[in-house]
Amino acid sequence: MANNGNKNKQSQQKGELVLENVNRVFRIPGAPACHALKNCSLTVPRGSLTVLVGPSGCGKSTLANIAAGYDHADSGKVLLDGKPVTGPGRERIMVFQETALWPWMTVMKNATFGPTMLGGMNKSEAEAKAMALLEKVGLREFRDKYPAQLSGGMQRRAELCRALVMDPKVMILDEPFRGLDVMTRELMQEYLLTLYRETGLTMLFITSEIEEALFLGDQILVMTNLPGTVKTTVNVDLPRPRDFSVLSTERYRQIKSEVMESLYEEGAKIFAKLDGAGDLLGSCRAGG
Numbered sequence: 001m002a003n004n005g006n007k008n009k010q011s012q013q014k015g016e017l018v019l020e021n022v023n024r025v026f027r028i029p030g031a032p033a034c035h036a037l038k039n040c041s042l043t044v045p046r047g048s049l050t051v052l053v054g055p056s057g058c059g060k061s062t063l064a065n066i067a068a069g070y071d072h073a074d075s076g077k078v079l080l081d082g083k084p085v086t087g088p089g090r091e092r093i094m095v096f097q098e099t100a101l102w103p104w105m106t107v108m109k110n111a112t113f114g115p116t117m118l119g120g121m122n123k124s125e126a127e128a129k130a131m132a133l134l135e136k137v138g139l140r141e142f143r144d145k146y147p148a149q150l151s152g153g154m155q156r157r158a159e160l161c162r163a164l165v166m167d168p169k170v171m172i173l174d175e176p177f178r179g180l181d182v183m184t185r186e187l188m189q190e191y192l193l194t195l196y197r198e199t200g201l202t203m204l205f206i207t208s209e210i211e212e213a214l215f216l217g218d219q220i221l222v223m224t225n226l227p228g229t230v231k232t233t234v235n236v237d238l239p240r241p242r243d244f245s246v247l248s249t250e251r252y253r254q255i256k257s258e259v260m261e262s263l264y265e266e267g268a269k270i271f272a273k274l275d276g277a278g279d280l281l282g283s284c285r286a287g288g
């Protein structure tokens, strides 16, 4: 559960996301079917920052897309506050690996387009909300710039603001800081924690970086190789607010080794398959 004591009243309205025995098989003519998710279950508690880690290609993005309603499960349930998720909806906002800012719109237009077109907000209301968020992430002076005029880190921050202006119940972030240099990435993590603290939003954050998972998360869900499912839940009981001094604590090291052990076990299985069958793709075959 979330251990953030500073959340405002908004957090009471934020959503609990549950996946129950979700299966997803991709079928492409002429190729073996790929069982991406198999009986995958997880809970993202209301107001928590839950981090999902797993080996490359284990089904993390598939899970994110299904949770956001961009893709469907073949069987199983996806529930937000107990109600089935049947498609995309403004209560579940996704932030992707690559920037999705519209290049022809300024930062402010990018941030306010969604709430004015879909969210029932008038222009001045949306701009006030966007401005408050842009200020929190140091982009106040950049409101009239176009995405191409921003650095990669600035684009990611603008994107977080654009998602938050919609006031979703759950934010799903699929490796949003991938490709950023180390310093920018660390800065982004701190910005994300500030936004998390101030909005009390439920977040499902996907990453392949263990340090990032530990620095951000209330809990870490470790996935198996294909077919993907959640194999371990690790509670990250590090105090909040967090800064980088937490990285040198004994408790941090203990939790890190627990997560690494679980992940390495999956890595070892891949190598065992390479030695044995010599066919890594075998793990991808449906029902196999």
Ligand SMILES: Nc1ncnc2c1ncn2[C@@H]1O[C@H](COP(=O)(O)OP(=O)(O)OP(=O)(O)O)[C@@H](O)[C@H]1O
Binding pocket: 026, 027, 028, 034, 036, 054, 055, 056, 057, 058, 059, 060, 061, 062, 063, 208, 226, 284
């Ligand atoms: N639309 C699709 N059609 C066919 N196969 C797909 C499709 N989407 C994903 N897959 C397959 O499903 C498996 C899981 O892919 P997914 O992108 O969810 O993994 P991932 O854990 O997010 O990977 P990474 O960490 O490398 O980004 C992969 O084997 C992938 O090739």
